Amino acid sequence: MKMLHTVNKSPFENSTVISCISMCAKNSSILFIEDAVISVMKSTKFSNTISNSLKDFKMYALKPDLEARGLSLDNVIEGVEIVGYEEFVDLTTEHDSVQSWL
Amino acid sequence: MKLGILINEGPYQHQASDTALQYVKAAIKKGHEIYRVFFYNDGVNNATRFATPPKDDRNITNEWSNLAKEHGVDLVVCVAAAQRRGILDKGEAERNGKDSDNIADGFRISGLGQLVEAGIQADRLITFGD
Amino acid sequence: MSEEAIIKKFMYVNRKSPYGTIYALESLEVVLITAAFDQDVSLTFTDDGVYQLMKDQNTDGIGMKNFSSTYAALGDYEVKKIYIDQESLDERGLSVSDLQELVWEDEDEDYAEKSSINLVSRAELSEIMSQQDIVMSF
Numbered sequence: 001m002k003m004l005h006t007v008n009k010s011p012f013e014n015s016t017v018i019s020c021i022s023m024c025a026k027n028s029s030i031l032f033i034e035d036a037v038i039s040v041m042k043s044t045k046f047s048n049t050i051s052n053s054l055k056d057f058k059m060y061a062l063k064p065d066l067e068a069r070g071l072s073l074d075n076v077i078e079g080v081e082i083v084g085y086e087e088f089v090d091l092t093t094e095h096d097s098v099q100s101w102l
Numbered sequence: 103m104k105l106g107i108l109i110n111e112g113p114y115q116h117q118a119s120d121t122a123l124q125y126v127k128a129a130i131k132k133g134h135e136i137y138r139v140f141f142y143n144d145g146v147n148n149a150t151r152f153a154t155p156p157k158d159d160r161n162i163t164n165e166w167s168n169l170a171k172e173h174g175v176d177l178v179v180c181v182a183a184a185q186r187r188g189i190l191d192k193g194e195a196e197r198n199g200k201d202s203d204n205i206a207d208g209f210r211i212s213g214l215g216q217l218v219e220a221g222i223q224a225d226r227l228i229t230f231g232d
Numbered sequence: 233m234s235e236e237a238i239i240k241k242f243m244y245v246n247r248k249s250p251y252g253t254i255y256a257l258e259s260l261e262v263v264l265i266t267a268a269f270d271q272d273v274s275l276t277f278t279d280d281g282v283y284q285l286m287k288d289q290n291t292d293g294i295g296m297k298n299f300s301s302t303y304a305a306l307g308d309y310e311v312k313k314i315y316i317d318q319e320s321l322d323e324r325g326l327s328v329s330d331l332q333e334l335v336w337e338d339e340d341e342d343y344a345e346k347s348s349i350n351l352v353s354r355a356e357l358s359e360i361m362s363q364q365d366i367v368m369s370f
Contacts, residue, residue, distance in 0.1 A: 003362050006228075008117070019247070019279055022354050025362040034117045064124070085128035092226050093103050093134070099367040100229035102110065102247075102255075108368065143258055143370070183258065214265040221366045222238050222271070229368055 002027055004095035008034040008102070011046045020101045021053050029058040031083075031091055037065045040080045047077060054079040062088060104137040105129055106224035108217060110231030112147030113162035114155070118230040119148050123165050125228070130173055137224040138176045139166070140217040141209075143231070146184045149177070151206035163206045170208025177209045178216045240365040241272045246281030247369065250300070251291065256284045257299050259370035264302075267309035274313035274364075275306070276357060282320045285331040300332070307336030312348040319354055 005024050011017040017032075017039050024030060030053075032039050039046055040061045050059065059080045066073060066082065073082055083091070092098050107126060111118035126136055141148055153163045169175040179189060185198070191211050195203040205211065221227045244263050250256040267273050277285060284303070291298040306314070314334055321327060328351055337343040352360070361367060 001362050015279070023358045023361065025358045028362065033121060085124045086132060088125060089129045089132055089134065092105070092228055097365055097367065098226055098228045099361065100231065100369055102229065102231040102369045110370065142262075143254060182261065214262055215269065217262065218266045218269045218271065221242060222240055222269070227366050227368070
C-alpha cells in the first residue's frame with residue numbers, strides 16, 4: 001500500500017523528520033508542511049539526508065508554507081516537488097492512506 | 103472521496119487548524135465530501151464562541167462555523183477532551199452545574215466513537231496537530 | 233453494508249513520553265474506543281513513546297493521575313498487537329524488561345496468557361505501518 005507521510009516540524013526543533021524518513025517504506029511519499037518545509041532547503045545540515053532520501057521516496061513541500069517563511073523556491077533541494085493545497089488534497093486521495101507524524 | 107479530518111491542536115497556538123482549514127476548503131473546491139471534522143486534545147478550543155482575535159486577523163472559529171453553515175461540514179468536538187478544557191454546550195453546562203455554555207455555531211459535542219466512525223466510513227483520515 | 237461489518241486496520245503511533253503532554257493518555261482513550269468498535273487495532277511505541285510503558289511510574293510528586301495501569305487492560309479489549317521499536321529502546325539505554333508485561337488471554341487455548349508485545353526493527357515497523365488503513369499519531 002502506498003502511504004503519504006506528512007511532517008510539520010522543523011528538523012532543527014525535533015527529530016520527527018528523521019524518524020519519519022527512517023520508517024517510511026520505499027514507494028511511499030513524504031509531504032513537508034508548516035515548519036517542516038525548512039527541511040527541504042539547500043545548504044542546511046539536513047540537506048544531504050533529504051537529497052539522499054529522494055532515491056527512496058518522492059518528496060513534496062507546501063508552497064504557501066515556504067513563501068510564508070520567506071524561503072526562496074529557487075533554494076529548494078532539486079527533486080523535491082513544490083505543491084499547493086489542491087495538490088495536497090490530490091496526494092491524500094492518490095495514496096492509499098495518510099500518516100501524519102506528530 | 104469522503105474525507106475525515108482530525109484536529110488535535112487549538113487555534114493560533116499551532117498552525118494545525120489553519121492548515122486544516124486550507125485543506126478542507128481545497129478539498130471542497132475539488133468536489134470531495136468532508137465526512138466529518140473531529141476536534142480532539144486541545145483541538146476542542148477551536149469551538150469556543152468567545153474567541154475575540156484582533157479584527158485585522160482571521161477568526162478561526164468563525165471560519166469553521168462558516169464551513170458548517172455554507173457546506174454542511176459536520177464539526178464534532180470530543181466530549182471528554184471538551185470537559186477537561188471547558189468547552190461546553192447547553193446540555194453539558196447544565197449536567198455539570200456550570201453557569202454558562204460557550205460552544206460556537208455549527209459545532210456539536212459528542213463521543214470518541216464519532217472519530218472511529220469517521221475512520222471507518224471515510225476513504226481517508228488526515229490528522230492536523232503539533 | 234452496515235457499519236459494523238467494515239473492519240479496518242487502525243494503528244496508533246505513540247512517540248512521546250507520558251505526563252509532559254496529554255497525548256499518551258488521550259491516545260489511549262481513542263485506542264480503547266476503537267477496540268470497542270471491533271476494529272483491527274495495533275499500537276506502536278517508538279521514540280520517546282517507549283517511556284509510556286515503563287514499570288513503576290509514581291506520579292505522587294507531580295500531582296497528576298497515574299494512568300499506566302490502563303495499558304494492562306488492552307488485552308481485555310482484544311488489543312494484542314503491540315509493537316515496540318527496538319532501536320528506540322537501545323537509544324535510550326532501555327530493554328524490554330524495563331517495560332510492563334502486556335498480555336492477552338487466548339480463549340482458543342484455554343485462556344492461556346500470551347505476550348502482546350512484539351519487539352521490532354524500524355524496517356519491520358515500516359512494513360507493518362504501510363499495511364494499515366488508518367494511522368493516527370498523537
